[in-house]
Amino acid sequence: MSCWGQSDMANIATDMSDGSTGLSKTRIIQIMIAVAVLLTAAKPILPDFLIRLPEAWIPPMAVWMDAIFNFIIDDLKLAVLTRWIAEGPLEFMLDTTANLLFGKRRWPNFEPIPWTAIAATAAVIGYYLGGWRMALLAGGTFVWTALIGQWKIAMQTMSVLAVAAPMAFLIGLFLGIIAWKWAWFDRAIKPILSVLQTLPFFTYLLPAVIFFKVGPTAGAVATIIYAIPPMILMTTLGLKKVSPEVVEAGKMAGCSKWQMLRSVYIPAARTEILVGVNQVIMLCLAMVVLTAFIGMPGLGAKLLAMMGSFKLGRSFEIGVTIVLIAVMLDRMSKAWVIKLPEHFERGTPWWKRHGYALATVAAFVAFVLIAQVVQVADHITRQQSFTQGKELDNLIKGILAIDAIQAVTEWLRWFLNVWVLIPFRNALLWIPTSAFILGIVTLSYYLGGKRPAIYAAIFFSIVALSGWWDRSVITLYAVISAVIISTFIGIPLGIAASRSDKWSKRILLACDTAQTFPSFIYLIPAIMLFGVNDVAVVFSIVIFTTVPLTRYTIEGLRTVPAEMTEAADMSGATAKQKLMSVQLPLALPTMAVGFNQAIIFAFFMVIIAAFIGTQDLGQELQKTLAGTELGKNIVLGMNVSLMALTFDLTIMSWAEKRKKALGLG
Amino acid sequence: MKTTALLSAAALAFASSTAVFAEDSSDPIVIPIHNWSSQIVMSNVVGQILEANGNNVEYVTTDSQAVYESIRLGDVTLELEVWEGAFGASFRAALEKGGIVDAGDHDAVTREDWWYPMWTKESCPGLPSWEALNDCAEVFATAETGDKGRYLDGPVDWLKHGKERVEALGMNFTVINAGSAAALWAEIGAAEADKKPVVVFNWTPNFAEAVWPGEFVEFPEWVDGCDKDPAVGPNPDALYDCGNPATGYLKKAAWDGMEGKWPSAYKVLTNISFTNPQIAEMAKLVDVDEMEPEEAAEAWLEANPDVWKSWLSSGS
Amino acid sequence: MTVDTPVISCRNVWKLFGPSPRQYLAAMPQGLSYESIQADGYIAGVKDVSLDVSRGEMLVIMGLSGSGKSTLVRCFSRLHEITGGEIIVEGQNIMELDDKALIDMRRQKMGMVFQSFGLLPHRTVLDNVAFPLEMRGQDKHDRRERALEVIKLVGLEGREEYFPRELSGGQQQRVGIARSLAIEPDIWFLDEPFSALDPLIRREMQDEFLRLQEMLGKTIVFITHDFDEALRLADRIAIMKEGAVEQCDTPDQIVLNPATPYVRKFTEEIDKARVVHARVLVKPLNGKAPEGDPFPAERTIHQLARQLVNDTRDEIPVADKNGTLLGAMNRQEALDVLLGTE
Incomplete structure (x- = not known):
């Protein structure tokens, strides 16, 4: 493809102009590849330390980490403070929402709010934000939840969400403002945020338990920490974008610093801040389900229990509830972003001005009253629920047992395992550590340039030094296999869908749904189709990674400027020529972002796939959850994060360069 | 449903008030819930028994291995299913560290x-x-x-x-x-x-x-030391050359502060002992009859009053 | 303070952008050109400017984009910190004000209108206009009353509850104007207030603005890149180029006697007769007796054209509104202004 040549030319040009080295970039890459190949080929005669680091060289990182944490916990008594927060204000807030939503016996000791009141309130708010369709979505989600018999567990989840999301919002907003105000803080926090965003969620969970007590408190803390980074980034972005004239208008109005922030900056950055809120809500919901692993009751815990007793139908129903809640919260918060205040003529009576607020209160009160006399309006008992668990069980089992499907999966299992995955894994494991690191560094250098290459070298050396090399390679192997397979699925799918508006929309909707469906529900069908082996692992990752690849392919292709495609048409290009020589090269930087996200997702999912049965870092991480091996937990999580960051830095710097070269954004 | 349970619990509490130690704390006893059905139902059954005993009870979902650490710290008060095979190691490790006590075995074997x-x-x-x-x-x-x-x-x-x-x-x-x-x-x-x-x-x-x-599968029968001494078992040169014990224990465990804080409840806990058929019955209520765990617990308690009432009354 | 002391007075004001402007300015040799400064890595936003603005006067600062006119006006209100020189506003050296005093000065004395309006998108017209009052802590009832008053003044009655996005550009700028007037400022800064508007609306807004100024009589610093607009509005015009003031004078003088070739380029295409007033062509009588009826001094030559062509006198007496004789103007000179010199 032409663009590769161009990017090389550009790189060479910049490197030459640096004049720092006498060697061109291409020559350096050739030399690096040659050395890596040589190291691999010469494995039989290589000194041992180049093949695998000897045990004796590996520093006891886990022990150090443990020592650091023990120091923090025992000597600094930080745990006393965190425990106080957990048992004091945090638990109080969680207990209060828990009392209101599902009647936990705590202050203010009310009866739980009837489901009809919540559904009706949601519907009115939905109508206010987005008309009938939104009202239907918001009300319908709660009606479904109640009728399917999941009200209480859904409310357990919501009660944590109701505390975690606002907390994450406030903390993120606060840190975002600080990062915007003081550049040094921004610089300090950026790498921390990158690490947080690539850290496997198991690594959030264990410290949360140790510092914040098992159960909802730890779950809430893990959720909050997980959801903060995008809020910080969006706040900073929004504040930086406030128009200088608005700022000057504020100053000329004689605003004090605090007035400036409160009345000028924050309201003017409203859109970005609300986009941050949307992301906070979505991440909180994703995490609040996963915190079932550390004792968070609710949808996630029920899902785990259902999966533990092989109830596919009920698991699926819970999955649907989670998707509905996610879609509802997503759409409502997005509607809120674009919702602009309405004006009322002077003299409009107050009840008209506050019509929606009144309707909300009225709906709420009416249904609370109705629920006092009508039991169904208050809660749905098990006998009244419409759950189709058993029927769905049979349906799913029936589908999986269809001969044609079985024949295909049998073949795939045989082909992929015997001819692709296992040989590939063994080959990766066979490569000497030194050659492997050199290979990765070469790739980073080729794609991203000097900086990413230096990071790659440092990061992978740390991975090697951590003593978990083989497991890291197996993790990487699953990630690479899955991303390659999903490239073959996602990109053609994206190209096909991008041709029509209708299909683009449909496929994007499917992407949204697939992404919000709780990831670990995929595991059971994966096992039933392929058995406990690497095919199932890769398959479950592929479901997750195909989504961003498809999405960004569609977006990349559809945002190619119209003049360019028209120019191609006028030059007499066929559809295929147009695609290959105009659209794809221009869409490539955007597609690279999708590729990057696919890799990050793969690193996320491969850890979850430990539930199928793997021999990678995820399996070890899962083990640490059961115990108290905090140090090991963090070292493992760090390895995952470092590998993910290497790819992130490389691909993003490539995409940046391409964009600049193409004069896009 | 819930109210009836509470009422009956209150009535029972009143009836057996003579048996209740006055000094039982009113703080809730925290019972862990794991992700398999028999344990969930059993926890609810015991929770309702303790409520009948006049205690406040609260449930918390936890990991079945991490729970022993939580018990040591007093975040969780007790554990009803300590399987010899699955959790023996975590339990023993926690015992060594201190803070947790063995509250006796169930009749059931694992x-x-x-x-x-x-x-x-x-x-x-x-x-x-x-x-x-x-x-x-x-x-x-x-x-x-x-x-x-x-x-x-x-x-x-x-x-x-x-x-x-x-x-x-x-x-x-x-x-x-x-x-x-x-x-x-x-x-x-x-x-x-x-x-x-x-x-x-x-x-x-x-x-x-x-x-x-x-x-x-019937393997060569378990002999003590099969996992430690190669000579034991059919293969004289290898460990693990027998099946697992066919009758492993199923224990209860408690925080070591429980006896001091809720002496009466602790007494009830040590009395509790379920059999294999009873546990299977509890699991069936949820897994096959699709009841919610609290309902299943109520149903079980209602069907088997003579089993659990004796645990209460012998508390004095 | 007497009426004659200037409201704003600036002496040798410098504003440099770059890594460490103060040190650079201190060490800089005198009379360095804009280009040489640029070559040293600094941009001279404002270059050695000295100006006075008198009470009730409208000073228009005219220049092309990048000439430093917006920077200069931001120095007056200390939105920019100046690098050198001093700026005295109402007898106060504004560089010596602390934060609180500066905020106070802006709250009591200054109003500013922006090119892209700078309205707060989440506030209604009423709340936007009341914003400066709210900032200085006026009570809700008072500020509402005052805001309604200024809204009426700019002709936006009935739109109080609209949001900025619901208004046209011209209307939005009326909100901007109303907001800047809400605190009854003594000094009014307008930074290209009409540049973002369509030509027709711009004309209408200029008329509107003149009407307001008639009523309010504020001290005004008005920024524009449009020479016609400057001529139309100004008492005096300061023409800027590369941070420095090329010429600062009345429109008549600028048109008649452009100080530099740069200024001349602007004046060449202008119909001078529409700018030049009879008053500026007046020469002392030196004892000569005036013949016939005097011409009014406040008329432009263009307005006097017909009389001028028909008149036969060589020297025509000129009198002001009160009929006081000011002197006489040379008819030939006046005709040169009218017809141009070939």
Whole structure:
């Protein structure tokens, strides 16, 4: 493809102009590849330390980490403070929402709010934000939840969400403002945020338990920490974008610093801040389900229990509830972003001005009253629920047992395992550590340039030094296999869908749904189709990674400027020529972002796939959850994060360069 | 529903008030809930018994291994299902660190070992003998195991020593580790459709018995020291050359501060003892009859008053 | 303070952008050109400017984009910190004000209108206009009353509850104007207030603005890149180029006597007769007796054209509104302004 040549030319040009080295970039890459190949080929005669680091060289990182944490916990008594927060204000807030939503016996000791009141309130708010369709979505989600018999567990989840999301919002907003105000803080926090965003969620969970007590408190803390980074980034972005004239208008109005922030900056950055809120809500919901692993009751815990007793139908129903809640919260918060205040003529009576607020209160009160006399309006008992668990069980089992499907999966299992995955894994494991690191560094250098290459070298050396090399390679192997397979699925799918508006929309909707469906529900069908082996692992990752690849392919292709495609048409290009020589090269930087996200997702999912049965870092991480091996937990999580960051830095710097070269954004 | 339970609990509390130690704290007793049904129902049953005893009770969902650390710290008050095989190690480790006490055994015994669903017998009629299993190893072969049989063991961290046993007994099997209990069930569920023969790790008491009838493979009988002394068992040079104990314990554990804070409740806890059929019954209420755990607990308590009331009254 | 002391007075004001402007300015040799400064890595936003603005006067600062006119006006209100020189506003050296005093000065004395309006998108017209009052802590009732008053003044009655996005550009700028007037400022800064508007609306807004100024009589610093607009509005015009003031004078003088070739380029295309007033062509009588009826001094030559062509006198007396004789103007000179010199 032409663009590769161009990017090389550009790189060479910049490197030459640096004049720092006498060697061109291409020559350096050739030399690096040659050395890596040589190291691999010469494995039989290589000194041992180049093949695998000897045990004796590996520093006891886990022990150090443990020592650091023990120091923090025992000597600094930080745990006393965190425990106080957990048992004091945090638990109080969680207990209060828990009392209101599902009647936990705590202050203010009310009866739980009837489901009809919540559904009706949601519907009115939905109508206010987005008309009938939104009202239907918001009300319908709660009606479904109640009728399917999941009200209480859904409310357990919501009660944590109701505390975690606002907390994450406030903390993120606060840190975002600080990062915007003081550049040094921004610089300090950026790498921390990158690490947080690539850290496997198991690594959030264990410290949360140790510092914040098992159960909802730890779950809430893990959720909050997980959801903060995008809020910080969006706040900073929004504040930086406030128009200088608005700022000057504020100053000329004689605003004090605090007035400036409160009345000028924050309201003017409203859109970005609300986009941050949307992301906070979505991440909180994703995490609040996963915190079932550390004792968070609710949808996630029920899902785990259902999966533990092989109830596919009920698991699926819970999955649907989670998707509905996610879609509802997503759409409502997005509607809120674009919702602009309405004006009322002077003299409009107050009840008209506050019509929606009144309707909300009225709906709420009416249904609370109705629920006092009508039991169904208050809660749905098990006998009244419409759950189709058993029927769905049979349906799913029936589908999986269809001969044609079985024949295909049998073949795939045989082909992929015997001819692709296992040989590939063994080959990766066979490569000497030194050659492997050199290979990765070469790739980073080729794609991203000097900086990413230096990071790659440092990061992978740390991975090697951590003593978990083989497991890291197996993790990487699953990630690479899955991303390659999903490239073959996602990109053609994206190209096909991008041709029509209708299909683009449909496929994007499917992407949204697939992404919000709780990831670990995929595991059971994966096992039933392929058995406990690497095919199932890769398959479950592929479901997750195909989504961003498809999405960004569609977006990349559809945002190619119209003049360019028209120019191609006028030059007499066929559809295929147009695609290959105009659209794809221009869409490539955007597609690279999708590729990057696919890799990050793969690193996320491969850890979850430990539930199928793997021999990678995820399996070890899962083990640490059961115990108290905090140090090991963090070292493992760090390895995952470092590998993910290497790819992130490389691909993003490539995409940046391409964009600049193409004069896009 | 809930109100009736509360009322009856209150009535009982009143009736047995003479038995209640005045000094039982009004703080809630925290009972952990894990992710398998018998434990969830049992926790609810015991919770309702303790409420009948006049205590406040609260449930918290926790990891079944991490719970021992939480008990040591007093975040969780007790644990009702300490399986010898699965949690013995975590429990013993916690005991050594201190903060946790052994609150006695249930009548029930536990067993964990190689297991197969009944349909497997058709392709390998010599079962349950392990030698017969080994003879038809190729029946269990899959694409990636070649001509060796495939045995799906529990997650590595359950430390079931499947690999060691295959080597010690010279079996023609490859051991694959599942990542979770759910993975085991999915494998059996997938095999069920066309009655494929499988042999997997399983345990009792467990809901799976009700869903898929099956049997444990009979290995050379467990002898004490089989895991420590190579001389014990049929292979004089190897460890793990026997089956697992067929009668493992099922214990209760408690925070060591429980006796001081809720002496009456602690007494009740030590009295509690369930049998295998009782546990299976509880699991069935949820797994087969699809009840919610609280309802299942109420139903069980209502059906078996003579079992649990004695635990209360002997409290004095 | 007497009426004659200037409201704003600036002496040798410098504003440099770059890594360490103060040190650079201190060490800089005198009379360095804009280009040489640029070559040293600094941009001279404002270059050695000295100006006075008198009470009630409208000073228009005219220049092309990048000439430093917006920077200069931001120095007056200390939105920019100056690098050198001093700026005295109402007898106060504004560089010596602390934060609180500066905020106070802006709250009591200054109003500013922006090119892209700078309205707060989440506030209604009423709340936007009341914003400066709210900032200085006026009570809700008072500020509402005052805001309604100024809204009426700019002709936006009935739109109080609208949001900025619901208004046209011209209307939005009326909100901007109303907001800047809400605190009854003594000094009014307008930074290209009409540049973002369509030509027709711009004309209408200029008329509107003149009407307001008639009523209010504020001290005004008005920025524009449009020479016609400057001529139309200004008492005095300061023409800027590369941070420096090329010429600062009345429109008549600028048109008649452009100080530099740069200024001349602007004046060449202008119909001078529409700018030049009879008053500026007046010469002392030196004892000569005036003949016939005097011309009014406040008329432009263009307005006097017909009389001028028909008149036969060589020297025509000129009198002001009160009939006081100011002197006489040379008819030939006046005709040169009218017809141009070939």
